Amino acid sequence: MKYKNLDIIGSEEWCVFEDLEIPAIKARVDSGAKTSSIQANNIKVYTKGAHEWVKFEVNPLQDNRGINIECRARLVDRRTVKSSSGISEERYVIKTPVRVGDLTFDIELTLANRDTMEYRMLLGREALNERFVVNPAVSFNVKEFTVKEINEKYASHFKEKTGLKIALLASNPLLYSNKRIMEAGEALGHDMVFLNVEHAYMKLDANSPEIRYRGGNILNEFDAIIPRIKPAVTFYGCALIRQFDNLGVYCLNSAESITQSRDKLFASQLFSKNDIHIPITGFAKSPMDTKxxxxxxxxxxxxxxxxxxxxxxxxxxxxxxKAAESVINAFKSVQTNILVQEFIKEANGQDIRCFVVNGKVVASMQRQAEKGEFRANLHQGGKASVIKITSEERKLAVKAAKVLNLAVAGVDIIRSNKGPLLLEVNSSPGLEGIENATGKDIANIMIRAIESKIKFSV
Known part of the structure; x- marks a missing residue:
């Protein structure tokens, strides 16, 4: 369809970059943005002849980070770009041919981290000018690809499953973290299986112990288990993990380590015993001791x-x-166990989440509490940003995970006038906030940790 000799383009369209070897990438058409941009990771600038070039990786399909295409292009500019959230950052700019429908033309692209965006590419007005008219009411007006066609285009990038059989033991397969772990394992060629904790059951027998799944299927062929047990099923989930361990299956976090991390009082006692500094903490049974x-x-x-x-x-x-007395006594009156902890005012509603895998901090982010809140939790409106931690904070995070014997841990630290203090350690840390804040593929690191522990090699 034409409008004054211009093609009518929809609100989203497929783009093809033959020089970058990207057979199809879905773009959001945005006439409000001047320059087009493409999602890029691991960007490295190098010299080739008399010119600067840039090497980068693109995950062209939104729901599959397993497809990773390495691209190279000549660097034509560095520009300061302001994002939709108002944050300015310097971006690298390349120029390359693009095909949209039947039309091929050169386009400038800024290389950006678009992992948090719905689309891996944005088509700006410089690419649209004198070529297209936008009809935001339609999609894929100039070219549509079916799922089958996309799979055929990327067939060579799908790895054959020749690896481990790994189960993710959790409750909700649709959670971001669980989807990412499944995706990362499949991208590395492993056979990934999602197991709902509450659908598995055990046979305890000295001669032939078993774990079965809904319908009677016997689960006896796994090389590794990744436990992501929600608090409501900690007891049963840890029983399953122990059973898998008894059957010789490697568990990324053990039942004992998860149980210890979930018991805040026991964990705090372990931290104190091992000279890990925490905010001053109190615990009492009787209301008589409240004051x-x-x-x-x-x-x-x-x-x-x-x-x-x-x-x-x-x-x-x-x-x-007075308010503290009322709350403490109210909890005690209903036989609920609580900890009382000093408030670190100078933290200003900020804390640090360190993601530890196999004794190494692989990513860190700072969390800022929403205005009016005292706790920097992303589930309650907190904001995340990348942060460079100190060597003291790094050592504290690693030691805390080690004390609880956790191979994977989210370690929360707060900065105080006394130095860094440990808040708590999470044995099933979420990936969404820290992956989006840092741009790091934490799910891949977790799968690699399993490969390393059980000495798997292709």
Whole structure:
């Protein structure tokens, strides 16, 4: 369809980059953006002859980071670009031919981290000028590819499954973290299976112990298990992990380490025993000791935590001693165990999440609490950004994970006037916030950790 000799383009279209060897990438058409951009990871600038070139990797399909295409192009510019959120950053610019429908033309592309965006490419108005008219009510007006055609175009990039058989033991296959882990394992050629914790059951027998799955299928061929157990099923989930361990299956985090991390009181005692500094923490059974308990942690404001709390839930800030007494006694009256902890005012609602894998901090982000909140939790509106941690903070994160014997851990640290303090350690840390903030493929690192531990090589 034409409009004054111009093709009518939809709100989203497929683009082909033959020089970059990208057979198809879906782009959002945005006349509000001047320059087009493409998702790029691992960007490296190098010299070729008398010119600067850039090498980068593109994951062209939104729901499959396993397809990774290495691209090279001449660097034509460096530009400061302001994102939709108002943040300015310097981006590299390349120039390359693109085919949209039947039309091929040169296009300038900025290389950007678009992992958090719905589309891996944005087609800006410089590419549209004197070529297309935009009809935002339609999609793929100039070219549509079926799922079969896309699979055929990327057939050579799909790896044959010649690796390990790995199970992800969790509850919700649609969660970002779970989808990413499944995707990363499949991208490395492993046979990935999602197992719902509550659909598995055990046979305890000295001669032939078993784990079975809904329908009676016997689960006896796994090389490794990745446990991501939600707090509500910790007891049963850890029983399953122990059973897998008894059957000789490698478990990325052990049942013992998960249980210890979920018991905030026991974990705090372990940290204190191993000279890991935490905010001053108190624990008492009787309401008769409430006033002294409050004095012991330097008085209000103070934090009150349920021992079973997770994702920032069950954590209360008491701003006065009277309010603290009321909350503490209310919890005790219903036989609920709590910790009382000093409030680190100078942190200003910020904390640091360090992601530890096999004794190494592989990524770190800073979390800022939403205005009016005291806890920097992403599930409660907190904002994440990349941060460079100190060597002291790095050592603290590694040691905390080691004390709990966790191969994978999210270690939360707060900066205080006394130096870095450990808040808590999460045995099933989420990937979405830290992958988006840092641009790192944490799911891939986790799968590589399994390969390393069980000495797998292709």
């Amino acid at each position: 002294d308990l409050i004095r012991m942690v330097n008085g209000a404001p103070l934090i009150i935590k349920l021992l079973e709390s997770t994702q920032g839930k069950g954590v209360v800030l008491a701003e006065t001693n």
